[in-house]
Amino acid sequence: MYNLLFNSSNDYCVFVRESFTKVCNGDLSASILLSILENLTTTFTPDPNEIIDGDERIWIKQTCKEFISNSNGMLTANKTKSGLKTLVELGFILKRTHPYQKWNRTIQYHLLVNEVNKHLLAIEENE
Amino acid sequence: MENLITRPEKDFFVALRNSFVNVCNGDLPAAIILSILENWTIYKIKNIQQNKIHNEVLKKQGKKPVDVGDVWIYKSNSEFRTDSLGFLSKNSVISGIKTLLDLGFIEKRNNPKIGWDRTLQWKVVPEKINKCICHLPKQEDGGSYLGKAIPKNTSKKLLKDKSFNNNVSEKPKETTTAAKVDSVDVDSVDVDSVDVDSVDVDTDKTYSVDPVLGAVDSEIFNQILDNWNSCIKSNDIKGIPSPRSLTSKLKFDLTKPRVTQTISESIVNYTEQDGNSVEDINKAIGNYFRVLSNPDKYFYTFKFQNISVFIHSEKGVCKFKNDSYINTLRKKETDNADQYKKLRLSYDPVFFKYNSSNILDTNAQTYCGVGIGICKGRDISRILNEINSYVEFGVPGELAISYFFMLEETIVAGLYQKIDLDVLRDMIETHSANRTFHLKPTEIL
Secondary structure, rough: OOOOOOOOOOOEEEEEHHHHHHOOOOHHHHHHHHHHHHHHHOOOOOOHHOOOOOOOOOEEEEEEHHHHHHHHOOOOOOHHHHHHHHHHHOOOEEEEEEOOOOOOOOOOEEEEEHHHHHHHHHHHOOO | OOOOOOOOOOOOEEEEEEHHHHHHOOOOHHHHHHHHHHHHHHHHHHHHHHHHHHHHHHHHHHHOOOOOOOOOOHHHHHHHHHHHHOOOOHHHHHHHHHHHHHOOOOOEEOOOOOOOOOOOOEEEHHHHHHHHHHHOOOOOOOOOOOOOOOHHHHHHHHHHOHHHHHHHHHHHHHOHHHHHHHHHHOOOOOOOOHHHHOOOOOOOOOOOOOOOOOOHHHHHHHHHHHHHHHHHHHHHHHOOOOOOOOEEEEOOOOOOOOOOOEEHHHHHHHHOOOOOOOHHHHHHHHHHHOOOOOOOOOOOOOOOHHHHHHHHHHOOOOOOOHHHHHHHHEOOOOHHHHHHHHHHHHHHOOOOOOOOOOOOEEEOOEEEEEEEEHHHHHHHHHHHHHHHHHHHOOOOOOOOOHHHHHHHHHHHHHHHHOOHHHHHHHHHHHHHHHHHOOHHHHHOO
């Protein structure tokens, strides 16, 4: 895309997509989180300590503070919690704690891409 | 980048760039509005280009060309809210736009063709925004800028590296900022145009180079710091610290004691505001220390905690850059009442003798022997002009008796009306110079 304003390669960008907002039933926080999780899933590098045999799913380790930071300040702690709750309820993400380190309380998230795509297609067809 | 989730056709989105949040001083609505306006401006530019091509075709066909349009964006508050996908509220749109206008990132106007149309039009000022974005601290990890102005380890590492200065002057084009500005085609951004080699850097001085600012700006900023430190030293002022480096982190806002800022950041923040320049800071520093080092002449004795506070404070550079402000700080000559009393005592009249224990004689309605009516109603400036013209063309050192008489009346009127002390002194001097010519012989003896 042509940029009018100076665009550094280091510049971090958060997208709020209309389609994501629709798929999350108008929950703006959930759509921002979905966008962040998609971005993180794409750029994911697996940690060998966390791989469970037979499980090839991508699990994103992310704290609430990290979500807020990655949203460029668009999210607050409460918005993040409610957004994640919406995504779990809609069945777009799965949650787990670290599979081996029981003391590690940072929650990991897995984005169910097919589920999101299904909903997006359904919305598109309805329109 | 490959997309995991499918994108429907014509999917509308709002992109919030980290750099926008930073240039808008953390104002999220302003950053979102800027993003929206950028997208619309790009759309407009594309439209203009398309219209130009269309006009060429029309020209060849001999038809009348269409209006190519402009980059002004017609957008109401509710449209901004819709474009932000509901992220912005009515008030946040208003505050965001205010921030952008204050920062000079956008311009506004009313519809130039339809007078009754109250919906404002907006235009992005890319030159100013790009300049600010280029001045942002460079990020290494690509993460959020929030809460981390300049990475601590970056600057210190680079400053410790002795070869850093040489690298800057040898390879100016390798700096990431300059390289990236090239690709954006921003004419107004001066980062690229600065030829570091051509700048005469005083090799005797070992300036600390701020890795974010680069060598050129660092030199200018270091001169400010030198000016500050030398003023403290030369005037022997105690209680104000002399920071060593531009990267020294100092408190800049006394209301936020935990927040610190480097000196270079303070200077950048100041100069980014409209109408402020580096020269202003130097001038203000000079004025401030002139005032501080002369407690006899000026009543101002406040010591700023450090240079950053001085730059940031509304009562610092903003005030001291104006010479008129310095004049207001000047001490008035002791007590004026005393001055008038002194002058009165030094004045020895020839014609209008009075009792010094009863200056204001209520019975005779006189003040220092002159009628109150004269004291109140005397047009001093007119009389002075008359006397001066006489002195100029008359016999030097000798004032005619009528004028001398008038002079005595005017001096008393001046004392009564409490006119300017200098004028009064001049009159008394003239009086004393001519006094002997009008004394009676017995009085001389």
